[in-house]
Structure formats: structure tokens, C-alpha cells
Amino acid sequence: MPSDNNSPTSPSPRDWVRILANYREPSSLRSSIELMISFVPFVGLWILACLVAPYSYIGAFLISAFNGCFLLRLFCIQHDCGHGSFYGNRTVSDWVGRVLGVVTLTPYDVWRRTHSIHHSHAGDLDHRGIGDVMTLTVEEYHQRTAFGRFMYRAYRHPLVMFGLGPTYLFILQNRLPLGLMDQGKKYWISAMGTNAAIVAILGTIVYFGGLQALFLVFLPTTLIAASIGVWLFYVQHQFETTHWEQAPDWQLHEAALHGSSHYDLPPILRWFTANIGIHHVHHLYSRIPFYRLTEVLRDHQELVEVSRLTMLQSVKCASLDLWDEKKRRLVSFAAARRATS
Numbered sequence: 001m002p003s004d005n006n007s008p009t010s011p012s013p014r015d016w017v018r019i020l021a022n023y024r025e026p027s028s029l030r031s032s033i034e035l036m037i038s039f040v041p042f043v044g045l046w047i048l049a050c051l052v053a054p055y056s057y058i059g060a061f062l063i064s065a066f067n068g069c070f071l072l073r074l075f076c077i078q079h080d081c082g083h084g085s086f087y088g089n090r091t092v093s094d095w096v097g098r099v100l101g102v103v104t105l106t107p108y109d110v111w112r113r114t115h116s117i118h119h120s121h122a123g124d125l126d127h128r129g130i131g132d133v134m135t136l137t138v139e140e141y142h143q144r145t146a147f148g149r150f151m152y153r154a155y156r157h158p159l160v161m162f163g164l165g166p167t168y169l170f171i172l173q174n175r176l177p178l179g180l181m182d183q184g185k186k187y188w189i190s191a192m193g194t195n196a197a198i199v200a201i202l203g204t205i206v207y208f209g210g211l212q213a214l215f216l217v218f219l220p221t222t223l224i225a226a227s228i229g230v231w232l233f234y235v236q237h238q239f240e241t242t243h244w245e246q247a248p249d250w251q252l253h254e255a256a257l258h259g260s261s262h263y264d265l266p267p268i269l270r271w272f273t274a275n276i277g278i279h280h281v282h283h284l285y286s287r288i289p290f291y292r293l294t295e296v297l298r299d300h301q302e303l304v305e306v307s308r309l310t311m312l313q314s315v316k317c318a319s320l321d322l323w324d325e326k327k328r329r330l331v332s333f334a335a336a337r338r339a340t341s
Contacts, residue, residue, distance in 0.1 A: 050217055053212045053213060060216040064217045074103055078100040084287060097112070102194055106194070107195075134155060138339070139325070162231050165230060166229070234317065235317050240329050240331075241330075255283075256284045262308045263279065
């Protein structure tokens with residue numbers, strides 16, 4: 001179970017913002033090194049998998065599956081670029097993010113805007129639907145028709161949430177600026193420009209490597225990274241003691257600290273996920289570069305146990321589906337049914 005640290009002597013969420021500002025400055029050299037040690041192995045494993053494919057389909061698939069970890073790390077770097085935390089120069093961050101957006105199949109400017117909305121309204125029951133995992137309250141669920149309840153249950157099913165869902169999101173949904181289609185040509189340019197670059201790259205891959213490069217290298221790398229990424233995003237906010245409020249009780253900094261988990265991963269997984277598991281700190285101050293998040297926990301031990309989740313504890317999150325406003329907990333469908341019977 002995630003644990004909180006709400007002792008009277010602890011800084012308030014708003015106080016933490018002032019403290020965390022001391023960690024916001026990135027190092028251009030460190031950022032460039034982090035980019036290179038992520039991108040170079042990614043390209044190298046791509047080439048290796050293509051070379052192995054004519055001799056061993058299984059070997060190519062396994063290399064590609066492992067390469068999904070490097071693709072995931074590149075997405076996390078793109079994530080930092082979107083927050084302006086990767087390089088001190090915002091223009092440099094944005095263009096690095098746009099290039100990485102082609103690799104991750106994610107139109108950068110579209111994603112940056114929807115992700116900004118997520119940060120601005122995380123935990124706000126009055127503002128759901130853009131950049132988040134759809135979550136209903138128990139009451140909202142029971143007010144739906146039988147078909148509406150079926151569709152929501154299907155959406156929340158692990159096979160959909162972490163299997164079909166990521167495939168749909170990265171292969172299909174990202175091709176259009178959904179949610180922003182009426183908000184200016186900037187987002188259409190981002191989506192269509194990314195799509196054109198993806199088509200050019202995939203055409204080159206198929207031309208030189210054939211369809212086996214597409215099905216044994218591109219798809220496994222992309223879909224494995226997508227599924228892991230969606231799982232990470234899910235457990236960052238979909239844990240039992242997360243934080244949801246309706247206006248006027250919703251407070252940005254309170255929701256950031258207590259509605260985001262500290263997903264305490266082993267060191268190797270922290271590296272591949274670029275410390276994104278230290279999500280409560282990230283939501284409180286998103287301008288901190290990912291490689292400085294560990295400094296925060298080192299210097300402020302009281303933040304380590306706030307909403308902490310181990311890998312074993314996180315498995316339970318997959319069965320939590322509805323926000324119970326009375327118990328102030330995420331609960332399963334079964335628990336919600338028992339409460340009303």
C-alpha cells in the first residue's frame with residue numbers, strides 16, 4: 001500500500017515547490033550525454049536486429065523486444081523536453097523533442113499540449129478526459145446504462161489497457177491531433193509533419209530490410225515500449241490512495257504530491273525509465289531534469305515514503321477501477337458492487 005508522510009512538521013505541498021526550485025537547472029553536457037547513451041544503443045540494436053532477422057526470427061524479435069527499453073527511455077527524454085527541463089534553451093528542447101517524437105510515433109507539440117493539460121488538472125474530477133486515464137466515480141458508473149458500464153469495464157480491462165490500448169494509442173490515435181483539432185494549425189502541422197517523417201522512415205526500412213524488418217524489428221520495439229509506458233503512466237496515478245477532488249476543494253499542489261505515486265523501481269529499471277517513477281516530485285515541479293530527481297530524494301528523505309509503491313504492490317493497481325468518493329479510495333468493480341448490495 002502506498003504510504004503518506006503528512007506529519008505536522010513536514011512542508012506543505014506549496015512549500016515543497018519553493019524547495020524543489022533549487023533542482024531545476026539542467027546541465028547541457030549531462031543532458032547531451034543522456035541523449036547519446038540512449039539514442040546510440042537504440043540505433044545500434046535496430047541495425048543488429050535487422051542483420052539478425054534473415055538468419056533468426058526469434059533472435060531478431062528478442063533484440064527488438066529489449067530495444068523497446070531504449071525506446072521507452074527516449075520517450076522519457078522527450079517528456080522532459082516537453083516540460084522544458086532537458087535543456088536550458090527551450091528552442092533546443094523543443095527540436096530535440098520533435099525529432100524524438102518521430103521515433104516514438106508521438107507528435108511532439110500535440111503531446112506537449114495534452115500533457116500540459118494533464119499536469120494542470122490531475123486529480124480534478126471536474127476536468128477529465130484529456131491526457132489522462134479515464135476514471136469514473138462509483139456513482140457515475142452506476143448511473144451509466146448497461147452498455148455504458150460494459151464499455152467502461154472493457155476499457156479498464158488489463159488486456160485492453162496494457163495491450164490493445166497502447167497499440168491503438170501509438171499506431172492510430174497519435175496520427176491525428178485528437179482533443180486539439182479545433183485549436184489551430186500548429187497541432188495539425190505537428191501531427192502531419194510527424195506522420196510524413198514516419199512514413200518516410202518506414203518506407204526506407206521496408207525498402208532496405210523488407211517486411212521482416214517491419215514485423216520483427218519495428219513493431220516489437222514500438223509495441224513493447226508502448227505497453228510498458230502505458231503501465232508506468234497508469235500506476236503513477238491509478239493507485240489505491242491517490243487523490244481526486246471536485247472544485248472548489250481541488251488544489252493543484254495537493255493533487256500533485258498526493259495524487260502521484262513514487263514507483264520505487266530497481267536501479268536498472270529506474271535508468272531505463274529515466275526516474276519517471278519519482279512522479280510525485282515531478283508533478284510538484286516538472287522543470288526538474290529527470291537525472292536530478294534522485295538528488296531530491298537523497299536530500300529530502302521525507303519524500304521517499306510519500307505514496308510509495310513497490311513493484312509487487314503495483315500489481316494490485318491493475319484491479320482498481322473506480323473512485324469511491326465516500327471512502328476516498330480507488331476500488332475494484334467487485335468492491336463497488338459489494339458496497340451497493
